[in-house]
Amino acid sequence: MIRQLARITRLLAFPLTAAALPAAALAGCSVAGPGGAEAEEDGAVRNVQISADSVARLSPGERLSVDLRAREVMYHVAFEGLDLGRVDLDFGEQGKAQMAAAMAPLFSHPYSPLDAQDGRLRITADPSNFAELTADDIAALEVERMIAREHRSGAPTAQPQSLPDECVEQTIYFYVDIVVGETVQSVLCEHTILVCDGSTCDVHTYGGHEYLFCDGQQSWNDARASCASEGKSLVTINDAAEEAWVYGLASALSTQKWWIGLNDRGAEGNFVWDSGEPAGYTNWYAGEPNDAGSGEDCAQLNRFYPELGWNDEPCSLHLRYICESD
Known part of the structure; x- marks a missing residue:
């Protein structure tokens, strides 16, 4: 697991303008940060939005760097149309990994985020940022590397009353192990899919x-x-x-x-x-x-x-x- 004790104040690493985003987040605002990413404070967890627009606002040759040393940050990745080849996962002194390659095992998995109900993938360095996960759930994740939960109180988009008849939401939590230099870094990903009854x-x-x-x-x-x-x-x-x-x-x-x-x-x-x-x-x-x-x-x-x-x-x-x- 990624283990840093100090709270990292920088959310996204960008040339020259990196300080703009955390300052706005600490003020509790939602603003366009460097490269078009947006951040907002939600209690102890800061939420950073990453989308195709974030990459589109980059200068030619510039890359979006996602700081995965920041343990109290949740990254919300809207992957539709997002060029993952221009996004890097930053592990500080350990190095960086291109998100497209790092996330390939997840996107090719039977429970792929491509089937996510809201078109989003959430990523964090610290599983406790998912408030709906119990201590037992987190312990199970350490062993299983993937668990599914249904209709958790507080789970993202878990609103059974709004679902089609005979459908339920299933939230998938999945550890992706990323080789960076000579180390293996584990990142917890989460997305929600809709599963429905059928007659075939x-x-x-x-x-x-x-x-x-x-x-x-x-x-x-x-x-x-x-x-x-x-x-x-x-x-x-x-x-x-x-x-x-x-x-x-x-x-x-x-x-x-x-x-x-x-x-x-x-x-x-x-x-x-x-x-x-x-x-x-x-x-x-x-x-x-x-x-x-x-x-x-x-x-x-x-x-x-x-x-x-x-x-x-x-x-x-x-x-x-x-x-x-x-």
């Missing part, structure tokens, strides 16, 4: 069983009920061959997460299948299951796509799901 289920057969791959994103309990309404259970995976088949079909439909039937809701650490079968074959990802954060009792595929391996998640999350006949 692809039907396939394997080993004499019928499987439904359903795109409607539901909690584990609701997914289980949907499977039961079709005379099925959430999928039971009995061996590596069946897993490879399930994984291949699921990933072809979506590289995001899929619920499977494995769970330890009855007794912590005692995983059983929704079908009632004991957990014989398992393929947990390294370090999983870990019951991180707010309690994770239900298993899913694709958390570490494209790598195989299962993960435990809070059962309340809305994910796609797979049903299987007995």
Whole structure:
């Protein structure tokens, strides 16, 4: 993690005019700063807006420098039309990283900010700047490197009453590890996506069983009920061959997460299948299951796509799901 004890007063590093932005921010104003970026004070956290306009106002050859030593700053990046190739992430003496290259793993991830509901990506050096994250959430992030939360009180744009029917907001927190010189710097990114229920289920057969791959994103309990309404259970995976088949079909439909039937809701650490079968074959990802954060009792595929391996998640999350006949 980036660890500086002193509060950094400079928000954005620009030639000649760097002092203008923090002075305005400390006054509690919202003004156009160097390069067109805007800053405003929000309690202890200063918010800096970065957009295509910010880059458009730069002089030819000038680059926008984002100071990620500043721990009490939240950067709000409106990435639509933004030329990330002209934005640098500044880690002081450690060096700089071009934002386009540094953020490439995040933009190519199944939970990419390209799907963000408000077209924004928020970046900070200090996870405590996200007021909605609990201490358990932050501890889980240190281990998981990515967590999803739904309808958190105070979460960005979390207004369930304004959402379309049968849709929920899912806020994704994602650590990006950036190699700068001889060091690795971790930056926490956050964006919010909209996930919706649906009615489409692809039907396939394997080993004499019928499987439904359903795109409607539901909690584990609701997914289980949907499977039961079709005379099925959430999928039971009995061996590596069946897993490879399930994984291949699921990933072809979506590289995001899929619920499977494995769970330890009855007794912590005692995983059983929704079908009632004991957990014989398992393929947990390294370090999983870990019951991180707010309690994770239900298993899913694709958390570490494209790598195989299962993960435990809070059962309340809305994910796609797979049903299987007995």
